[in-house]
Amino acid sequence: MSIGKVGAVVLDCPDPVALARFYAELVGGSVEDDGDGWVDLKGADGAQLAFQSAAGHVPPKWPSAKDSQQFHIDVMVEDMDAAEERVLALGATTLDAEDRKRSFRVYADPAGHPFCLCAC
Incomplete structure (x- = not known):
């Protein structure tokens, strides 16, 4: 029995909105920006992707x-x-x-x- 399941694959990056838009074009889904450096890609098939701001990435x-x-x-x-x-x-x-x-x-x-x- 597993302990848990994958919630999302999260990518550090300098511009989370721009990178989420790239992946939205690549795999589908819609970009949801929380306004605080975290962006989710919702509605795409497959594993959920998320993007977080990383200074000095x-x-x-x-x-x-x-x-x-x-x-x-x-x-x-x-x-x-x-x-x-x-x-x-x-x-x-x-x-x-x-x-x-x-x-x-x-x-x-x-x-x-x-x-x-x-x-x-």
Whole structure:
């Protein structure tokens, strides 16, 4: 028997509203700002995401044995090329997407957190 369940995946970032808007475009949902440095993404399928203001936020590096990525989010998509085009237009950056035959591609969100687009 488990002790509990995942309530939300929370990402530290310099601008929680902007990052929540990025993820709302990526996975759906609506942005709910509490006005005090905490923003929830409500109504999206999958695990709940939340974003909190972190002064002096330093994004993780990928790949790096010294500065680990800490965590990443896998986003399942039907069309990898179309999804890539959209996330890049939203402000994501490519970290590792050169091998077009793999079932995943690695990007960073606008605050530097790694995430993967994965083929369904």
